[in-house]
Amino acid sequence: MSSVYESTITPGHFRVAGKEFPNIKWWNRKNLRNTYLLLTLAILTSATNGYDGSMVNGLLSLDQFIDYMHHPSGSIKGLFSGIMSLGSFVALPVIPYIADGMGRRWGICIGSIIMILAVVLQSASVNFQMFVAARFFLGLGVAIAHGSAPLLITELCHPQHRAIFTTVYNTTWYVGSIVAAWLTYGTNNIDSQWSWRIPSIVQAAPSILQITCVWFVPESPRWYISKGQNEKALSVLAHVHAEGDANDEVVQLEYEEIRETIAIEKEAEQTGWLEIFKTKGNRHRFIILVSAGFFSQWSGNGLVSYYITGVLDTIGITDSDMQLKINGVLNIWNCIVATTMCFFVDKVGRRPLFLISTAGMCMSFVIWTILSERFAATQVKANGSAVVFMIFLYYTFYNIAWSGLLVGYTVEILPYSIRAKAMCYMFACVDLALFFNTYINPIALDSIAWKYYIVYCVWLAFELVVVYFFYIETKNTPLEEIARHFDGDAALVGGNAATEKGRIIEHEIHEKEKTAAVTEERVGSI
Known part of the structure; x- marks a missing residue:
């Protein structure tokens, strides 16, 4: 039985968030x-x-x-x-x-x-x-x-x-x-x-x-993100996957995909x-x-x-x-x-x-x-x-x-x-x-x-x-x-590889965050 979602890749490469990188x-x-x-x-x-x-x-x-x-x-x-x-x-x-x-x-x-x-x-x-x-x-x-x-x-x-x-x-x-x-x-x-x-x-x-x-x-970066400790998660990903470079493209794509996917699953x-x-x-x-x-x-x-x-x-x-x-x-x-x-x-x-x-x-x-x-x-x-x-x-x-x-x-x-x-x-x-x-x-x-x-x-x-x-x-x-x-x-996937359902839920999360921020700003100004 084959999967609905087919994933092919160029030999000698790996994929993260829809992009290929050399091994x-x-x-x-x-x-x-x-x-x-x-x-x-x-x-x-x-x-x-x-x-x-x-x-x-x-x-x-x-x-x-x-x-x-x-x-x-x-x-x-x-x-x-x-x-x-x-x-x-x-x-x-x-x-x-x-x-x-x-x-x-x-x-x-x-x-x-x-x-x-x-x-x-x-x-x-x-x-x-x-x-x-x-x-x-x-x-x-x-x-x-x-x-x-x-x-x-x-x-x-x-x-x-x-x-x-x-x-x-x-x-x-x-x-x-x-x-x-x-x-x-x-x-x-x-x-x-x-x-x-x-x-x-x-x-x-x-x-x-x-x-x-x-x-x-290091602890699992996904566990850190699930506990709201995003900076620790990014630090672990950078340390292990990119020799400490937090701006590395692979690390950034991983971080965004993991963070958004876990947020969508929680929502x-x-x-x-x-x-x-x-x-x-x-x-x-x-x-x-x-x-x-x-x-x-x-x-x-x-x-x-x-x-x-x-x-x-x-x-x-x-x-x-x-x-x-x-x-x-x-x-x-x-x-x-x-x-x-x-x-x-x-x-x-x-x-x-x-x-x-x-x-x-x-x-x-x-x-x-x-x-x-x-x-x-x-x-x-x-x-x-x-x-x-x-x-x-x-x-x-x-x-x-x-x-x-x-x-x-x-x-x-x-x-x-x-x-x-x-x-x-x-x-x-x-x-x-x-x-x-x-x-x-x-x-x-x-x-x-x-x-x-x-x-x-x-x-x-x-x-x-x-x-x-x-x-x-x-x-x-x-x-x-x-x-x-x-x-x-129907998969709940965030980041660049997000599915339509994932994007919908992600949009709802962002709207809620905006509403919460506006409410907090109004309360603070009173």
Whole structure:
């Protein structure tokens, strides 16, 4: 499905407010280079999530942990992971009020503090109940930081780099995953409780980096404007995007477009939780948010992300050392593919990447299922080895789109006025899917083994249909102007790229300001 608003651009250029400008080299600009470096360290929330998934995989492969937790059943294993998703879900209602009320940086900081405290509790656990409680609070902190970090990236990055940087954000999941996978592989040789306590302690590292670095990163200029602090917003835009030159044409166009668009959105009073259901364009956005949240976790990836031990057990690979090696190598491969694809988001486009990714997952998962059935029937090792290859192929397709674009695409399609709240709908779907997966997957694998994969084969075919009909292209479009892809002429866009509706509302705002000024002048003269 193509968008109503088509956006083409000259190669080697980016667009702001209807004008094209030559691409810049960020590494040659001191302020932009320093901001991106600090921002990279300040947005490691996704790495904490990735670390957790891989750590749980690793811990469930450690005999020391299994013994300490008294050989947990499939349902208990599910609770270890699922309770974190429940904690994230509980936090969702307060996230927009922190991100919109206190600022994007405070959201990251508060979430990181909660995560650090939860890691302390988890690492010091003396029983199953204490471990589970710690993971609930870990999910709470992750959700708060995760609800602010992508907003800060999207709203702070230079227009030329926004797509790449926001896509890279979610791929840091694999950075955390790699560290946890190989750390648990190394601590497997420690014959004591430290074999699982050390990986748990290290989980605090991303949060410590976030708290340390986030205050050196400027606040979102869009947040400043929403709070009436226009001079601060202009200063941030100038500092980050033009080496401090507030008169730079790109900065001036950005500033005017952002300021007028946010004013128009406020005038239209489109800020509530139910706003996502009120217009055709917003309902389209809602379908994408909900589907992306569920599809990112219900595509079969949850089987491997948290329960690779169960998957490998079904194909005869039961040695914990080999399971940990496969988990570690898989995460390195995933990181390479996912990070590489971030640089093709604007070149290839969001929609083609989603279609290729989903179709490839469906194909590889069907073959994966057939090979698993063949191994169960024949016990031929070659079939088991082929399943491992298909797992790598499946993840190659998954990482083409679903790894990075889950956040990168969903955050950019939302207008500022509902961005923080609407993202919570997507995160809620992720949490619900994760809770289901982490609790149901181990039970299903224990009960029906490879037959459970058939469910995902059917679901992946359904995903492909939804992506084809509802996911539209947004490449090469400035953040404020993406609204035109969904709302057409009804989009609320200010600046040089304003729509007719935007100009009408903007005119009304100016008339009100004139009337207020005249009234104030008359009162002052009396």
